[in-house]
Amino acid sequence: MIEDLTNKLFDKFLKNISTPENIKKIQLALLDPVISYTYNRIYPYLMLIIITFILTFILVIIILIILLKKIIY
Numbered sequence: 786m787i788e789d790l791t792n793k794l795f796d797k798f799l800k801n802i803s804t805p806e807n808i809k810k811i812q813l814a815l816l817d818p819v820i821s822y823t824y825n826r827i828y829p830y831l832m833l834i835i836i837t838f839i840l841t842f843i844l845v846i847i848i849l850i851i852l853l854k855k856i857i858y
Contacts, residue, residue, distance in 0.1 A: 801807060 802811070
């Protein structure tokens, strides 16, 4: 009995949430702020990782050039 009631209630809830108007409200009120906050918190770390990879790549290229020059001469 309670299981049927909860199933019906959940089905109505999902049906109501699935309307385009409610999806837009959820997106604007919940998802966009969460994504924006998360991006703003992670951004400095992403930049640090990208800069580290770029510097490592440049260092590898420089070392390769130095080694190739030693082999040639």
